[in-house]
Amino acid sequence: MTTPAAVIVDAAAYARAVEDAVSAAAAYYTGGTSPLDDDAYDRLVRGIADWEAAHPERTLPHSPTGKVAGGAVEGDVPHTEPMLSLDNVFSAEEFTAWTASLSRRTGRDARRFSVGPKLDGLAMAARYVDGRLTRLITRGDGTAGEDVSHAIGTVEGLPEKLGEPVTVEVRGEVLMTAAQFEHANEVRTAHGGQPFANPRNAAAGTLRAKERLYTVPMTFFGYGLLPLPGTDGALAERLNELAYSEVMALTADLGVHTSARTAVPDVVAETPEDVLERVREIAALRADLPFGIDGIVVKADLAADRRAAGNGSRAPRWAVAYKLPAVEKITRLLEVEWNVGRTGIIAPRAVLEPVVIDGSTITYATLHNPADITRRDLRLGDQVMVHRAGDVIPRIEAPVAHLRTGEERPIVFPAQCPRCGSDIDTGEERWRCAQGRNCHLVASLAYAAGRDQLDIEGLGATRVVQLVEAGLVADLADLFTLRRDQLLALERMGETSTDNLLAALAKAKEQPLSRVLCALGVRGTGRSMSRRIARYFATMDAIRAADADAMQRVEGIGAEKAPSIVAELAELAPLIDKLTAVGVNMTEPGATPPPPAGAASTDGEAAAPAEGGPLAGMTVVVTGAMTGSLEKLSRNEMNELVERAGGRSSSSVSKKTGLVVAGEGAGSKRAKAEQLGVRLATPEEFATMVAALLG
Numbered sequence: 001m002t003t004p005a006a007v008i009v010d011a012a013a014y015a016r017a018v019e020d021a022v023s024a025a026a027a028y029y030t031g032g033t034s035p036l037d038d039d040a041y042d043r044l045v046r047g048i049a050d051w052e053a054a055h056p057e058r059t060l061p062h063s064p065t066g067k068v069a070g071g072a073v074e075g076d077v078p079h080t081e082p083m084l085s086l087d088n089v090f091s092a093e094e095f096t097a098w099t100a101s102l103s104r105r106t107g108r109d110a111r112r113f114s115v116g117p118k119l120d121g122l123a124m125a126a127r128y129v130d131g132r133l134t135r136l137i138t139r140g141d142g143t144a145g146e147d148v149s150h151a152i153g154t155v156e157g158l159p160e161k162l163g164e165p166v167t168v169e170v171r172g173e174v175l176m177t178a179a180q181f182e183h184a185n186e187v188r189t190a191h192g193g194q195p196f197a198n199p200r201n202a203a204a205g206t207l208r209a210k211e212r213l214y215t216v217p218m219t220f221f222g223y224g225l226l227p228l229p230g231t232d233g234a235l236a237e238r239l240n241e242l243a244y245s246e247v248m249a250l251t252a253d254l255g256v257h258t259s260a261r262t263a264v265p266d267v268v269a270e271t272p273e274d275v276l277e278r279v280r281e282i283a284a285l286r287a288d289l290p291f292g293i294d295g296i297v298v299k300a301d302l303a304a305d306r307r308a309a310g311n312g313s314r315a316p317r318w319a320v321a322y323k324l325p326a327v328e329k330i331t332r333l334l335e336v337e338w339n340v341g342r343t344g345i346i347a348p349r350a351v352l353e354p355v356v357i358d359g360s361t362i363t364y365a366t367l368h369n370p371a372d373i374t375r376r377d378l379r380l381g382d383q384v385m386v387h388r389a390g391d392v393i394p395r396i397e398a399p400v401a402h403l404r405t406g407e408e409r410p411i412v413f414p415a416q417c418p419r420c421g422s423d424i425d426t427g428e429e430r431w432r433c434a435q436g437r438n439c440h441l442v443a444s445l446a447y448a449a450g451r452d453q454l455d456i457e458g459l460g461a462t463r464v465v466q467l468v469e470a471g472l473v474a475d476l477a478d479l480f481t482l483r484r485d486q487l488l489a490l491e492r493m494g495e496t497s498t499d500n501l502l503a504a505l506a507k508a509k510e511q512p513l514s515r516v517l518c519a520l521g522v523r524g525t526g527r528s529m530s531r532r533i534a535r536y537f538a539t540m541d542a543i544r545a546a547d548a549d550a551m552q553r554v555e556g557i558g559a560e561k562a563p564s565i566v567a568e569l570a571e572l573a574p575l576i577d578k579l580t581a582v583g584v585n586m587t588e589p590g591a592t593p594p595p596p597a598g599a600a601s602t603d604g605e606a607a608a609p610a611e612g613g614p615l616a617g618m619t620v621v622v623t624g625a626m627t628g629s630l631e632k633l634s635r636n637e638m639n640e641l642v643e644r645a646g647g648r649s650s651s652s653v654s655k656k657t658g659l660v661v662a663g664e665g666a667g668s669k670r671a672k673a674e675q676l677g678v679r680l681a682t683p684e685e686f687a688t689m690v691a692a693l694l695g
């Protein structure tokens with residue numbers, strides 16, 4: 001099962017759940033404005049079913065369980081044959097069990113199935129008299145539906161005239177393709193209406209609406225053909241004897257749109273294994289289909305099997321829906337972020353209240369461009385229908401406008417490039433920073449010139465833009481080769497400002513390594529991290545020589561961050577070389593480089609031991625309070641002492657430990673050393689061992 005059942009604790013909660021489900025279903029089938037997504041609805045109905053199974057005598061008569069459309073809709077046009085729902089299976093095991101029950105009913109091995117997409121729209125019956133479309137009827141409660149003939153002419157794939165002058169009923173699904181849905185919401189909001197939350201809701205709402213100033217197209221997919229009173233006898237007999245696949249071929253021949261012309265046509269599968277193979281194929285294609293499917297429908301293909309299996313009151317027994325996981329959930333739009341891409345495209349991204357769709361937690365969704373936001377009439381705080389299928393980036397389908405509280409706020413579009421602060425070119429649907437590909441350069445130069453980095457006075461964003469636009473600088477190093485005459489040639493650059501800028505640049509070259517490093521803008525390293533790296537390594541050469549292990553010795557750099565810092569520094573190598581060549585300082589005053597790589601321990605706790613020394617090669621654990629000549633040393637200083645004496649400091653005792661210095665109050669570590677037979681020393685004994693270093 002994909003959805004766990006809602007937990008219903010008592011009769012009152014049960015009654016409330018029934019009310020909620022019935023009103024949601026009524027809204028879902030008649031206007032497309034249910035407050036629940038399908039997953040939430042299914043959860044609720046499953047909870048209701050569980051409670052009813054435990055309390056059969058208290059089942060309410062209007063409960064949605066076991067009814068077509070949850071019993072929430074009615075109709076006044078009787079169906080010739082009931083229009084049923086479908087039973088569901090959620091796994092290969094459940095499907096296999098279903099084929100077994102089918103075999104029991106037909107009295108023979110299950111074979112020949114028709115397998116096709118389960119279209120996510122609304123069931124509809126289209127009556128043709130002498131080849132002319134006369135009436136459209138919804139499924140309703142299954143025995144009678146509603147007349148929606150006013151929609152004739154707006155449903156593509158349902159011709160007003162069939163290829164032959166026959167009298168028949170075509171059954172199928174009405175839906176909106178992705179493009180039709182976009183169009184429908186655009187037209188609707190342009191007329192002052194509220195957008196529909198998803199294509200299915202849009203189809204439901206559109207189909208029922210009678211007096212609209214505008215029409216929006218939908219698409220029909222036929223999946224059934226049956227005789228009507230008045231159907232030519234020979235044809236009626238034929239329809240009863242044809243395999244389902246043949247009925248579909250005939251439907252298509254008459255000019256009705258079917259799945260045959262899509263990427264997922266109905267196919268005949270001989271065995272249950274073949275069916276499962278096809279189920280996997282369709283599931284894999286789902287994300288790329290231009291229309292929504294919520295599963296795969298499997299039908300006994302042979303007329304004799306269908307007859308033998310028969311129908312239940314809610315669903316046929318010769319067909320089953322193999323459900324796919326829900327790809328849509330309702331959640332809240334919290335924020336819109338604006339990111340600038342490589343080429344300067346400014347793309348909005350939705351920040352969502354985290355929601356789990358098909359096993360993944362979704363926190364972001366693409367919004368394409370500002371026009372897209374306007375078109376969808378999205379607002380901050382909106383409940384939105386989020387769609388995610390396969391590996392495709394999640395997207396917001398639309399706001400669930402009927403859930404608005406009035407607290408929603410408009411989405412503010414940026415007036416300036418969020419990265420470099422330049423103007424925005426809004427001429428195209430996709431907004432773009434006026435700096436285009438140079439946006440990143442402008443932003444990174446302005447950052448490097450900033451107060452906490454190289455602190456280049458007189459080099460603000462506007463001046464940076466000027467320099468970049470004049471083609472004088474293509475990277476940070478170019479700043480330091482600017483000539484007086486080049487600067488003077490720029491607009492608004494007089495003698496004084498030119499000289500001031502040149503002086504500021506000369507001063508910037510002398511900034512400590514930590515600021516140079518910070519100016520490079522390595523991701524994940526801000527000011528304090530840059531300082532720590534610079535102090536630890538002391539020179540740019542030492543930083544560049546460090547591998548991920550060495551980088552991790554800098555406080556605050558973990559196993560995750562280290563490799564990306566090393567990789568990014570490697571990418572910056574040409575720029576660093578160039579900066580060095582133009583005379584930018586690459587050392588940190590007062591810091592000394594660490595001992596060469598390779599001498600370090602691998603357990604991450606200890607620093608590099610010195611060569612030789614009284615503790616050479618020994619792992620030493622210090623525990624308890626130090627006394628005597630070592631009394632004033634902190635644990636860190638003790639560890640430094642161990643390392644200076646050639647040892648390796650560690651904080652845990654193991655068989656590899658060579659010595660445990662146990663001071664006053666040493667507890668478990670001392671006990672462990674005794675237990676393992678590790679040599680113990682008092683602080684005084686240890687002081688004697690390293691006496692040469694204590695002077």
Ligand SMILES: NC(=O)c1ccc[n+]([C@@H]2O[C@H](COP(=O)([O-])OP(=O)(O)OC[C@H]3O[C@@H](n4cnc5c(N)ncnc54)[C@H](O)[C@@H]3O)[C@@H](O)[C@H]2O)c1
Nearest residue numbers: 024025028034036037038041085086117118119123223297
């Ligand atoms: N969100 C809500 O508030 C809400 C309310 C009620 C129902 N629902 C959803 O509706 C679904 C159950 O309702 P249902 O009975 O209308 O539909 P169903 O999903 O149980 O399936 C039956 C329907 O599948 C359709 N279908 C699509 N492709 C078909 C094909 N190739 N061959 C035959 N039939 C095909 C037919 O219209 C048929 O009536 C559930 O997924 C539920 O989540 C949601």
Ligand SMILES: [Zn+2]
Nearest residue numbers: 417420433439
């Ligand atoms: Zn920009």
